Amino acid sequence: MYHFIVNPNASSGRNRHIWKQIKKLLSEEQVTYQAYFPKSRKETEELTAQLTAGAPLSGTSEESICHIIVLGGDGTLNAVLQGIRCFNRTKLSCIRIGSGNDFARDLKLGRHPVKALQKILHQPEEISMDYGEARCQSGDGKVLRRRFLISSGVGYDAAICAEANHSTLKNLLNTLHIGKLIYLLIGLKQIFTKTSAPALLQLDEQPPIRIDRMFFLTSMIHCYEGGGVPFCPNADYSDGLLDLCLVESMPKYKLLLAVLLVYFKKHYCFPEVTGYRCRSLRLQTARPEWLHMDGETPCKIQKLSIKCLPGLKVIR
8 A cells, every 4th residue: 555645736836746746656556555644733743643653563564664755855754754653654645846955955856757657566676764853942941852864954954944934936936947046146145245254063962062153054865965065065864974065154255155064065174164963962052043944934043953863764
C-alpha cells in the first residue's frame, strides 16, 4: 500500500495536472494506494501522525510498513517529517515538484514525475538518512521543538525566508515558474540592510566560541538550501553530522562577493566564513534573530540547540 500526500498548490497548481498522470499510471499498473490532499501544514502533520502511529516494530514485514510518497516541495516534506511518529515503520519518497526542491536536488531525483514513480515502484533504492531536531526559545520565552530535513539557519538566510514567506511577489514569480528569483532579490537587499550581533556557539562538548558579530549561521543535513544554494557543499545526509557555515560580519562589498561566490562553492576563501562539523550545537544570540527550518520561519529566537539524528528511511 502506498500513501500519496499531494500538495495541490505546489508548483503554482501544476501539481494537479501531474497527479492526473500519476493516477493514470497507478491505475494501469493496478497499484494499491490511497491519496490525500491536505489543505494546510497542520492537516499534513496530523495526517502523517495518523498514518505512522504505532509501537516500534521488530522483524516487520513489508505490509506493516507505511510508505509515504510526497507530491510537493521541501515545505510539504518538512510537514510530513514533523508528523512521523514511528520512524522504523515509515518509508518516505518524493516526486520532485515545487519551487525549492533542495531535497530532490541533493538526492539527484529525476525531474520527470512519471519516470520517478516508475523507479520507486520497480527499481526502489533504500537509503538511511539523517534529520535535524531543533529546540529553541523565542524572545518571549516560549519553547519550540521542531524537526528539519534539509537545513536550519539563524540570521541572514532566515531573514530572507521570513521576508519571502510574506511576500506577494513570491506568488507572482511562482506563477511564472521563477519562484527562486525572490530569494535572490531579497538576499541582495538583506546584505545591505541586515546588521550583525554578538553570539555564543558551542559545538558538541567543546569550549564555546565567542562570535563578535554574527551575520548568520546555518546548520545543514543536505548541501543545498534556498533553491540550490550550496552553503555546505560537502554535507553528507547520512554521516550523522551537521555541517555548519558561519559567516561573521564583513564589509558590504565583501558580503556581496561572498554571496555570489557561494554558487561556485568558493565562499570559504574569506576568513570571515568558517565551516564546522558536529553532532549537536548550542547557540545564544545577544538579540532576537529569525530562525528558519527548511525555509519555515516559526519565530525569532535567542537560544537554540540542534542535534543530528539518524533513522529516516528514504526510497528513491
